[in-house]
Amino acid sequence: MKKTIFKTLLIAFATTFAASSFARETARKEQKTVEEQAAVQTEAMATRLSLTPEQTERIMEINLDFTAKKKEAKDRQAPEEEFILLYKNRDDSVKLVLTTEQFTKWKKDPLEEMRQQRSERNEREVNTKNESKNK
DSSP: OHHHHHHHHHHHHHHHHHHHHHHHHHHHHHTOOHHHHHHHHHHHHHHHHTOOHHHHHHHHHHHHHHHHHHHHHHHTTOOHHHHHHHHHHHHHHHHHHSOHHHHHHHHTSHHHHHHHHHHHHHHHHHHHHHHHHHO
């Protein structure tokens, strides 16, 4: 009987501890400012793509602008089409800063590939919706 109660209390404690840890981690992620998010993105790109200091500075500006616009759109629950346009505009801006090799390497990033595929899929859906509205 005592073992059962002890096990139950132990499981309850472990579950509570895990849930509170998860909540703290989630809160930490959400607390990142736009500037911090842009800095993390820029640092990752600078490291992975061997950016020059000039490229890093320009990419930081692009990421800062993109992150701020994305947060604002997310806060007001903008339609998916707006997010597609944000990603496309960022890609166009980044393409002007990076060399062809760097841009190709950046786009081969698995997460970027998934975002690109999702963006293309959503673009097709938007075009299909617009075509059916025009008929």
